[in-house]
Amino acid sequence: MICANDVSGGQVFGQDHNALQLFWQNGEKTLPLAEKNTLADALVSEIVARYRQ
Incomplete structure (x- = not known):
């Protein structure tokens, strides 16, 4: 899994x-x-959901 956020403009x-x-x-x-x-x-929940698939 890759997690990204928009850091433009600080x-x-x-x-x-x-x-x-x-x-x-x-x-x-x-x-x-x-x-x-x-x-x-929420991120941890998504990681757990993907791990359980």
């Missing part, structure tokens, strides 16, 4: 919110703008 550094784009072999998913702690939880 909008994510020093901020409490972010968004992620996830890519894996057969798909992709966007995690929309949210608090970074919320994104971390």
